[in-house]
Amino acid sequence: MIDYNKIVAWMPHSNTFLPLVKTWGNKALIKDSEKYTDLYVDKLFDFIPNIIKSDYARHVVDLERYEDNKKETMSKYGLGMLYTKLTNGKDFNRDFTIIDSVLIQYYRNKHEELKGRVERVGDGCLLLDLHSFSKKERFVKVKGKMPDICIGYNSFDDLAYDTIDRIEDYCKSVGIKVGFNTPYSGAMTANTKVNHRSVMIEVNKDMYLIKNTLKSDYYKVVQHLKNIIEIIQRN
16 A cells, blocks of 8 residues: 655646736747646646645746756756746747746745655655656657656666566556656655655656546546555555
8 A cells, every 4th residue: 555644746847827927929938838737747646645836837937957057957958947948949038927036936945845845754755756748848759659657766776676677567467658767767856864765757648638638537547656656665
């Protein structure tokens, strides 16, 4: 059984809210934001009670990026903590009702919240970095068939070899293609001395969405995710 009390769920890209000064002229931004939002990921994982979500779309402030652009590889594309470009490389006007200095403080507060929640759980906390992805995204490049689920981790302290084998065996038994650190890799960690593990789970949008709306049988995907998390917790 999953011990929910030992889990903290991090969902930095599940919100579509763009606090625009005006909508007119920002159609490209709205479309790009929707494309790169982890739509309904909060519904897929709502069985986890301890969830941290952003109040804004990632184009406003991306909680997953490093604050220091020198550390953030995506900043060279204009996709650092505060985006200056759309994902196609075109500039957009950051004409939001919230000024950037406030968003920077918001970013810091959210990471302090993450740290605090992990520390409240204590040693043995499992930090789940939760996302979705699409084969249409600019930075997704996979040879062959795209995985249905991507599991990302930082080291084998976070996800041991035998755990990977068990996840592979489970996914094969139910007809799911799983990728490890592909098409995305790594997982968010909390800046704390508390001993915790970090694992990222990314779900292919084709698994649970149709035209950006939940499929009627998305609950089947939810059950698979529960089973995978249970395997991870047994590590």
